[in-house]
Amino acid sequence: MPVIFINGEAVETGEHRTVLQAALANGFYVPHFCWHPELSIVGNCRVCVVEQEGRGVNIACNMPVVDGMRVQTDSEPVRAQRKAMLQFILLNHPVDCGICDKAGECTLQDYHYAYNGEPALSQDPKLHSTKFYPLSDRIILDNERCILCSRCVRFTREVSQSNVLGIEYRGDSALVRPAEDRTLDDDPYSDNVIDICPVGALLSRSFLYQARAWYLEPTPSVCPGCARGCTVQLWHRKPEWRVKGLDPRHNTRILRVTPLENPRVNGPWICNKGRDLGGALERPRAEVAMLKGEPVTTTRAIEAARELIRASGRRVALVSSGGSNEELRAFHSALVANFTTFVKPDHLPQDGEVVEDDLLIRADKNPNTRAARSLFGDSPTEISADTELVLVWGEGADFGAFPRGAKIVLLGSWLAPENGYADVFIPLSIQTERRGHYTNFQGVVSAFEPCCWRPDGVIDAETLFPLLAAPPGSTA
Amino acid sequence: MTGRKVLMDFEVTADSHTLAAYRARGGYRALAKALQTMRPRDVTQEVVDSGIQGRGGAAFPAGRKWQGIDPDDGQPHYLIANADEGEPGTFKDRWVLEFDPHALLESMLLASYALGVRHAFVYIRGEYDRPWRRLDAAVEEAYAEGLFGENILGSGFACDLFVFRGAGAYVCGEASSLLGSIEGTRAYPRNRPPRMTVRGLYQAPTVVNNVETLASVAWIVRNGARAFREIGTEKSPGTRLISVSGHIRKPGVYEVELGYSWAKFLHEDCGGLLCNKALKAVIPGGISSAVLTGKDAKVLTAGEVEDLTLDHEKLRAAGSSLGSGGMIVIAEGTCMVRLLQIMLRFYHHESCGQCTPCREGTGWMHRVIDRIVAGQGRPEDIDTLYHVARFNDGTTICGLGDAAGYAATAMLDNFRDEFEYFIEHRHSKFGGNLECR
Numbered sequence: 001m002p003v004i005f006i007n008g009e010a011v012e013t014g015e016h017r018t019v020l021q022a023a024l025a026n027g028f029y030v031p032h033f034c035w036h037p038e039l040s041i042v043g044n045c046r047v048c049v050v051e052q053e054g055r056g057v058n059i060a061c062n063m064p065v066v067d068g069m070r071v072q073t074d075s076e077p078v079r080a081q082r083k084a085m086l087q088f089i090l091l092n093h094p095v096d097c098g099i100c101d102k103a104g105e106c107t108l109q110d111y112h113y114a115y116n117g118e119p120a121l122s123q124d125p126k127l128h129s130t131k132f133y134p135l136s137d138r139i140i141l142d143n144e145r146c147i148l149c150s151r152c153v154r155f156t157r158e159v160s161q162s163n164v165l166g167i168e169y170r171g172d173s174a175l176v177r178p179a180e181d182r183t184l185d186d187d188p189y190s191d192n193v194i195d196i197c198p199v200g201a202l203l204s205r206s207f208l209y210q211a212r213a214w215y216l217e218p219t220p221s222v223c224p225g226c227a228r229g230c231t232v233q234l235w236h237r238k239p240e241w242r243v244k245g246l247d248p249r250h251n252t253r254i255l256r257v258t259p260l261e262n263p264r265v266n267g268p269w270i271c272n273k274g275r276d277l278g279g280a281l282e283r284p285r286a287e288v289a290m291l292k293g294e295p296v297t298t299t300r301a302i303e304a305a306r307e308l309i310r311a312s313g314r315r316v317a318l319v320s321s322g323g324s325n326e327e328l329r330a331f332h333s334a335l336v337a338n339f340t341t342f343v344k345p346d347h348l349p350q351d352g353e354v355v356e357d358d359l360l361i362r363a364d365k366n367p368n369t370r371a372a373r374s375l376f377g378d379s380p381t382e383i384s385a386d387t388e389l390v391l392v393w394g395e396g397a398d399f400g401a402f403p404r405g406a407k408i409v410l411l412g413s414w415l416a417p418e419n420g421y422a423d424v425f426i427p428l429s430i431q432t433e434r435r436g437h438y439t440n441f442q443g444v445v446s447a448f449e450p451c452c453w454r455p456d457g458v459i460d461a462e463t464l465f466p467l468l469a470a471p472p473g474s475t476a
Numbered sequence: 477m478t479g480r481k482v483l484m485d486f487e488v489t490a491d492s493h494t495l496a497a498y499r500a501r502g503g504y505r506a507l508a509k510a511l512q513t514m515r516p517r518d519v520t521q522e523v524v525d526s527g528i529q530g531r532g533g534a535a536f537p538a539g540r541k542w543q544g545i546d547p548d549d550g551q552p553h554y555l556i557a558n559a560d561e562g563e564p565g566t567f568k569d570r571w572v573l574e575f576d577p578h579a580l581l582e583s584m585l586l587a588s589y590a591l592g593v594r595h596a597f598v599y600i601r602g603e604y605d606r607p608w609r610r611l612d613a614a615v616e617e618a619y620a621e622g623l624f625g626e627n628i629l630g631s632g633f634a635c636d637l638f639v640f641r642g643a644g645a646y647v648c649g650e651a652s653s654l655l656g657s658i659e660g661t662r663a664y665p666r667n668r669p670p671r672m673t674v675r676g677l678y679q680a681p682t683v684v685n686n687v688e689t690l691a692s693v694a695w696i697v698r699n700g701a702r703a704f705r706e707i708g709t710e711k712s713p714g715t716r717l718i719s720v721s722g723h724i725r726k727p728g729v730y731e732v733e734l735g736y737s738w739a740k741f742l743h744e745d746c747g748g749l750l751c752n753k754a755l756k757a758v759i760p761g762g763i764s765s766a767v768l769t770g771k772d773a774k775v776l777t778a779g780e781v782e783d784l785t786l787d788h789e790k791l792r793a794a795g796s797s798l799g800s801g802g803m804i805v806i807a808e809g810t811c812m813v814r815l816l817q818i819m820l821r822f823y824h825h826e827s828c829g830q831c832t833p834c835r836e837g838t839g840w841m842h843r844v845i846d847r848i849v850a851g852q853g854r855p856e857d858i859d860t861l862y863h864v865a866r867f868n869d870g871t872t873i874c875g876l877g878d879a880a881g882y883a884a885t886a887m888l889d890n891f892r893d894e895f896e897y898f899i900e901h902r903h904s905k906f907g908g909n910l911e912c913r
Contacts, residue, residue: 043667044831046871056870062667084867088836121860124843148829167662167829170645172839174829 002067007074013065020048020060028073031082031111033089033198034149035061038268039158045149047085047111051075079115086116092127092172093199094144102200104213108147127172135165136184138191138205138272143175146201152176152193159269160359162187176201188354188361191275195258195268206279207256215241219451220260222438223274224322224431227364229440230266230274233258234432236451252452254278254432264444271361273353284415286427287455293420298427298457302464305391305409305424306472309338312389312407318344319376320394321366324436325445327461328368331393332375334469339391342381343372346394362441371439392422393461411461427458434460478745479733480707482695482715483688488575493610495617498578504623506698507585511631514697516547519590523693525701527713532558532651532686533761533800535788544673545681547592554682555593556658557584557690559600559607560642560649563762564822566802568717569687571729573600573607576691577614581637583693585623588635591683595636599654602642612639646826650874651684652676653828664830665874688717688801708734712787716801722759723750723807723912734787741786742805750912753807755781757890760791761799763819764879777890778808809913811906812891813898816883817845818910823880834877837868841884849908853899858888 001012004019006028013022018041023030033045043062050060053070057077072078089108097103129143153165153176164187166179184190194202218233235256242251257277261268289301296304309315317339319331331341347365349355356363383390383402390402391409399408399418410422419425433454439445454460486492486501498504510519524539545553557580561569572580580598588596600608615637618624626634640658642648648657652666655677666672676682692714696704705713712734718741721727725747732741742748742755749755755778776784776796784790791797806815824842829835841864844857865881872878888895897905 041667042664042830043873046832049871059667062669064669081867081871084863085832085871088832088840088867091836091840121863122840123854124847127839147832148835150830169829170647171824171827171829172835174835 002065004065004068005070007072008070017065018061019050019052019063019065019069019071022065023050023060023071023073030060030073031107031114032061033107033147034151036151036154036196039151039154039196042150042154045085045089045147047082047089049078049081049085051078057081082111082115083118086112087121089147090116090120091122092129092144093147094126096145099209100145100200101203101208102145102197102213106200107198130175133177134183135178135202136187136190138275139184139194140203140205140208141176142201142203145199146176147199148174148176149198150176151196151198152202155193155196156184156187156190159192160187160189162190164190165193188271188273188357189269189359191272192259192269204256204275206275210255211237216255218258218260219432219449221431221448221451222367222446223257223270223277224367224438225271225273225277225365226360227362227366227369227441228266228360229367229438229444229446230270230360231260231262231446232270232274232277233260234278234451249282254281254451262446265440265442265446266360269360271354271359273361281430281432285430285455285458286412286415286419286425287457289427289457290419290422290425292423298459301424301426302467303472305426305468306470308389308407308409308424309391309468310472314384314387315339315389315391316383316387317341317391318381318393318397319372320344320346321364321369321372322346322394323368323372323461324431324434324448325368325371325439326436327465328372328375330462330465334465335391336376338469341376342379343369343376344381344394344396345369346396348396364441367438367440370441370443374439411464413458426464428464429454429458429460433458434462436462478730478741479736480715481731482692482704482707483572483576483579483717484731486576493575493577493614495578495614495621498576498582502698503578503694504582506694507582507589507623508629510586510589510697511629511633516590516592519586519697520547522697522701523590526696526704527701527711528689528692528696528704529712529788530686531688531692531716531801533563533764533797535797538685538689541673541683541685542587542591544671545591545683547590549592549681552595552678552680553591553593554677554680555584555587555591555596556654556677556682556684557596557598557687558649558651558654558684559598559604559611559687560654561601561604561687561800562646562649562826563764563800563802564819565721565759565804566719566762566800567721568719568729568801570604570607570719571717572687572691573604574610577611578618579691579694580611580687581614581618581623583690584637585628585635586693586697587683587685587690589633593683594634595638597658597677598637598639599648599658600639600641601649602644608639608641615639645828646822647828647874647876650876653874654684655682662828664828667873709785709787709789711789716786716798718786718798718801718803720746720803720805722803722805723753723810724748724805725750732786736786738784738786739782742781746805749805749807751807753809753912754778755805756808756810757806757812759802759804759806760796762802763804763822763883764799764875807912809906809909811904811908811910812887812894813845813904814849814908814910816887817842817849819883820845820880823876823883827876827880831871831873831877833868834872834874834880837864837877838880840864841880845884848895848898849904851902853895853902855896855899857899858892858895861885861888 011026032048048060051072133141156165216235223230259270289298393411408422409424529535648663653663657663820842824838827838865884868877868881
């Protein structure tokens with residue numbers, strides 16, 4: 001394996017690596033804009049320069065490692081060139097950090113302070129370009145902020161392969177534009193370009209002006225949108241930045257969802273459906289237990305469910321393929337003896353949704369089918385006519401297919417007409433209110449953490465199942 | 477008389493560009509000789525021995541470039557004749573394409589044989605209409621005679637040629653970005669490494685040569701490397717086609733034996749300057765003379781020109797190069813500030829916009845010089861131009877950004893007083909004059 005010397009320190013690297021990769025992998029930070037580990041090398045920002053002994057200053061992203069080579073990542077010529085490149089980049093880039101959504105997460109802002117930090121050399125007015133060009137229903141482009149690193153263009157060519165974006169015109173008139181009147185709506189992964197844009201040129205319409213980056217904190221989670229189970233970060237307001245004057249929902253909303261890089265599952269990407277997870281979690285919640293549509297306490301509803309389980313003859317349970325590994329195990333250990341159990345999909349592909357592709361999106365729109373089937377088998381659901389009780393956990397069950405007269409216990413999280421139709425309805429917590437794990441279709445287990453408080457009256461499924469298994473009247 | 481000839485050694489007539497005329501002056505004999513008596517590596521060795529340097533601007537030894545390809549490595553190889561002659565002031569390849577296209581085609585067959593190329597390309601400037609029509613007709617003639625296609629001259633050697641018309645951007649003629657243009661993507665220059673002889677067109681080893689360089693190969697194979705070496709100087713063998721324009725009585729394309737006296741060339745062969753003006757400066761090889769050499773080429777002043785000969789080593793020693801062979805003659809009384817404005821407008825307009833320093837720097841310099849010419853210059857503008865030029869030098873993917881910087885520094889180094897005068901008085905020392913009156 002080649003050994004190179006970075007700032008005098010010997011570093012062992014793999015074959016066919018670049019100096020930039022070797023440096024980053026060994027804790028030597030080399031600033032960069034256009035380079036991205038998942039995209040091809042174009043070397044156009046010219047910021048990732050290093051000084052190679054005997055060969056001068058050159059870009060590290062396209063510099064192959066050669067055994068014994070010596071590079072300096074922060075020498076005087078390197079700093080001078082970085083400073084000059086930042087002066088070039090900032091020549092026409094508006095310094096509108098005060099209203100830019102990327103402020104606080106912008107590498108141009110960081111590098112300017114690290115390597116330049118001086119007033120502009122040019123006293124001439126900056127060039128103006130298109131502000132807020134609509135790339136899609138989800139994304140707008142501010143060409144004045146664009147530094148033409150071409151990460152977004154390469155993403156649509158190399159990763160999502162929608163080939164939507166290109167660059168038109170030349171020189172400092174060059175603009176990122178959709179190719180031949182297409183829009184980024186054609187790309188189910190389009191929002192990743194917002195993340196990989198190193199400046200605030202590509203903006204999410206849903207997140208625009210919603211919050212400053214430093215008001216927010218991320219919670220690691222798993223996208224429940226399909227069997228891929230992409231790891232994500234749910235961004236919400238930090239407790240210390242909650243404002244009393246705001247609508248309480250605004251203080252606790254999931255303001256954006258971004259990928260949590262995971263090489264085994266989704267790399268650094270997620271699809272647009274995953275980005276919309278925050279909105280999906282804002283559906284009206286079911287917070288009150290019910291007996292035949294009449295509100296009762298959760299304790300009373302649990303007691304009623306126990307009685308039904310005890311009193312019924314043939315019992316069938318439809319378990320959720322969206323339950324966590326822990327919840328599924330809790331059901332298995334507590335209730336599997338009481339029920340003939342089938343795994344049901346909570347969600348099926350919706351109209352217009354990408355059913356499956358070669359990148360991330362899976363046809364199974366439930367996050368934990370594999371774990372559920374490993375516990376409960378994969379037999380197709382059969383509810384015989386003599387079934388007296390059906391326990392439904394989660395969504396997606398067709399009550400019309402149940403035998404006439406069978407009692408129904410429904411465990412769900414969202415307001416739905418079926419809640420009032422069930423004999424017993426018990427509200428469950430949702431993913432953002434509890435801790436757990438999903439097993440994706442490949443068998444990779446990913447964890448999610450809570451970021452919101454459970455409403456009163458709502459119970460975790462993991463807590464509920466042992467209670468349902470206890471004899472009526474017990475306090476267990 | 478500009479010395480011995482390699483390419484222009486025949487009289488141009490109405491049909492001298494045809495196959496029949498080319499055959500009559502010995503055309504395609506070199507191909508027959510090579511296919512019958514030489515191995516592919518022998519052809520490459522002949523080119524190496526000739527010492528011919530690239531005629532596109534970089535002056536890199538053509539034979540060494542060819543040696544970068546192993547004809548027997550089992551991979552597909554490509555050969556591209558770069559006929560995208562977009563350098564301002566340069567139109568010498570046009571002469572070959574219009575008046576001697578078969579010399580190029582025969583040479584490309586020889587190169588293809590040497591390099592193991594099955595498919596060769598000519599990437600011709602889209603704006604070159606007559607040269608393209610002549611070339612296209614020549615290709616048709618050659619195919620009709622079985623000089624391209626399968627089993628050429630019964631040797632078993634096969635080669636096809638594609639003529640590809642360029643997209644009209646200057647940067648399309650940059651050797652690596654024309655690959656993108658052929659492949660159907662945007663013509664952006666490519667980072668090196670890898671070299672094109674390692675990974676070029678369609679990711680395969682590729683040789684890109686200038687038209688003049690390639691066109692000389694047939695002569696070299698026909699007459700031998702030694703004969704070629706006898707022309708020119710020891711370190712700059714052969715001849716150069718030079719296109720002369722500007723304030724000169726007899727502009728046009730000339731073939732000059734390397735080592736020829738520059739003063740003699742200008743004052744005798746080209747008829748001297750227009751309006752009997754004195755020589756102020758010469759841009760030696762297209763306004764981007766140093767694009768590919770990476771040297772600090774400059775505009776040569778009248779005094780420097782008088783003592784120079786036309787060859788690589790002398791020009792290199794003078795801090796310039798023969799570049800693309802596009803010589804622009806500038807007479808006394810010309811406003812160098814406005815001339816630089818025109819040059820920087822060109823670079824700004826033609827910068828592809830891929831890499832930061834060129835994209836922003838060319839526009840920056842253009843706006844500064846525009847302001848100076850508009851009478852709103854500031855004393856610090858000269859430092860700004862130097863600053864931008866310095867950080868365009870060697871920091872860009874291709875040479876266009878470098879060239880823009882060279883143009884600015886060359887003008888400022890040699891004619892700084894004109895710039896200072898313009899800024900201080902808010903008008904030109906020479907009335908903004910660009911014409912010879």
